[in-house]
Structures are given as structure tokens and as C-alpha cells.
Amino acid sequence: MQLNAFWRIITLMKHALNQKPDYEKELRKAGVRITRPRRIILDILTSTEDHPDAMKIFHRAIEIDDSISLSTVYRTMNLLEEMGAIHRHAFNGGPSRFEQAHGEHHDHLIDVDTGDVIEFQSDKIEKLQEEIARALGYDIIHHRLELYGRKSKRPE
Amino acid sequence: MQLNAFWRIITLMKHALNQKPDYEKELRKAGVRITRPRRIILDILTSTEDHPDAMKIFHRAIEIDDSISLSTVYRTMNLLEEMGAIHRHAFNGGPSRFEQAHGEHHDHLIDVDTGDVIEFQSDKIEKLQEEIARALGYDIIHHRLELYGRKSKRPE
DNA sequence: ATGCAAATGCAAATGATTTGCAAAAAGAAA
DNA sequence: TTTCTTTTTGCAAATCATTTGCATTTGCAT
Ligand SMILES: [Mn+2]
Ligand SMILES: [Mn+2]
Ligand SMILES: [Zn+2]
Ligand SMILES: [Zn+2]
DSSP: OHHHHHHHHHHHHHHHHHSOOOHHHHHHHTTOOOOHHHHHHHHHHHTOSSOOBHHHHHHHHHHHOTTOOHHHHHHHHHHHHHHTSEEEEOOTTSSOEEEEOOSOOOEEEEETTTOOEEEEOOHHHHHHHHHHHHHTTEEEEEEEEEEEEEEOSSOO | OHHHHHHHHHHHHHHHHHSOOOHHHHHHHTTOOOOHHHHHHHHHHHTOSSOOBHHHHHHHHHHHOTTOOHHHHHHHHHHHHHHTSEEEEOOTTSSOEEEEOOSOOOEEEEETTTOOEEEEOOHHHHHHHHHHHHHTTEEEEEEEEEEEEEEOSSOO
16 A cells, blocks of 8 residues: 555656646747647646547636637647647547647546546557557557446446 | 368358348337338448448438438438447548448458458457456446558568 | 328538638747 | 738638428328
């Protein structure tokens, strides 16, 4: 348990250090202007743990500056996606939902009752995917693994 | 190689036998009327190997009966999906694409250049998914695994 | 054949996202 | 700072996939 606590702290530290990649620098480097709406949207993205959709981002944004438009949110998401700064998800078949792309790769488990999104990572699965693709004569560019589940009644 | 050919034949036989589950019977059982549009759409679905979207199904349908409407295609897809007769996919983020649900479960590898969809199946991955979900306290209701790849230059 | 609920076609509505365009803001230069 | 050029924005209208309201047709049990 002490060990467990130790790792939790390490994780938090990594998080704190890793947290906000300097997107503004990256944007400049890409010859893109750093505007007020973009700064606000980036802040929202880098400071949230969840996977908000454009509308949710928009609402959080107008809280800070009510002149921001939904189009700008969409345009910014497209821009950031092309830059590789964010990932776009289409859980279920709903509207696109986003998250910043900084950490290590992970996949998602969606609680079908609550809509909660839980992140997980499995090296084994990633490896198997590679093997399968290779056997079929392909290189994987990206992939998408989503588990849709319900809290189990069984004891853990 | 002889053995390989043998199994190919077995697979074809299974296919031929398995091919068209009696959807009309199933529909009746569900208290649903078996209409001309539905019969045509079912035929299209059961006799194709690919994963067509509503528009493609619509076009194939009006070839047989030009009075069929796109709304009916959509309504029928929803109906069949609820009955569990077909599966709906949202590759990339494009329009829904469908396939009949008869065979064993499989996942998809999408060729990012050509759009080709290749089916594959991995018991190992399925098992791992279960394990992961269980470890997180969940039961999987369904899942979605899509590999997006490009034909590899490397020798196989 | 008759009757009635269920299904259809068509057009209009929806929801998510994109786009055209005139006005505003960013950043380089002066 | 002021000026100038280019990018970005907000807004409204357009697009795309899908759904829905409603009058009409159809399936099918009687
Ligand atoms: Mn995530
Ligand atoms: Mn398939
Ligand atoms: Zn993964
Ligand atoms: Zn699977």
C-alpha cells in the first residue's frame, strides 16, 4: 500500500510535468496565429480530464469569453487535429469528442448506462493488432478500440 | 496445400448453408409485416459481401424497384438493427455502413488508401478485452475494433 | 372481398458540421 | 505606435446524414 501511494505520487508528478505541452509554440512554428479564441480553447483542452464534444467546449469557452463562436470551435478542432495536438473520437455514433494528444496511447471503455469514459492500455492487445495487420500485409496507421460495457454485479 | 483446399471447401459449404437465415420468418415472429421494400432490402443485404451505406443500399434497391424511398431504407436499417439482424458500423466517421449479422463475430481492417474493408478475427484479442473489462469492473455489452492501415511494402 | 393497423413515399425538420463573406484582429514592417 | 497585409473570426446560410409528420397505400387476419 505504501508502494501504491508512492506510484500514485509519481504518476501525479509525471502528469504535472507533462501536462501542458507548449501548444502556442507549436502553433507559431506551424505559421498559425495565436488568437484569443484559440488560447481559450487550448486552455480548456489542456485542463480537462474528460472527452468533451464541440458544443461542450463551446459552452465552456463562452463562459470565459462570450464572443467566441461555435464555428471557431469547430475550425480550431480541425486545426488541432491536423497538427496532431488532439484526438477525435466518435463514440457510439454521436458527435465528435476530443481530448489532447499528449500522453501515451490508450483506448476507451464506455459505460453504456452513465456515458462515463474509462481509459485503459494494453500492450498485449497493441502487439496482437500489429501481428494481425502484418499477417494481412498491412501497416497500421491508427486504430480504434472501444469497449461498451456495464458495471458488473459480480464480485471483482 | 491439399488440406488447405479442403478447408476452403468446408468454409464455402458452411457459408452456403449458413447464408440466408430466414429473416422473413424472424420478421413475422416479431409481428412485423413483410413488405416489398423490406424483402428487396433484405435480399440486398444477404447477397452482398461488402459493407454498404444507406445510400448504396438505396441505389441497389431502386434498380429492382424504383418506387422505394431512402426513408424506407433508413427505417428498415433501424428495424433490422433493433432485431439484431444487422450490424451498423461508423468507419472513420463517415455515414453508417451495414452488414448482416449472421456469421461469427469479426472485426475490421480498413485500407486507408482504397477504402477496402478486410475482416479478421482474433480470439486472443477478444479474451484480452474481456479480461480488461473485468479488471475494471465491467461486463462488455459490445465493442468495436477497427484497424486503419496501408498495404505494407515489406515482404510478408 | 373487407377493414384496419402498419408501412410507405414525399417533403419538411433535425442535428452536426462546414463554408462564404465582410469585418476584426494578429503580427511584420516601418 | 502606426501602418499594412494576411489570417482569423462571427454570423448566416449551406451541406450531409438521418429522422419525422402526415396523407396514402399496403399487408394480412377475418
Ligand atoms: Mn482518452
Ligand atoms: Mn464485416
Ligand atoms: Zn490501442
Ligand atoms: Zn472483436
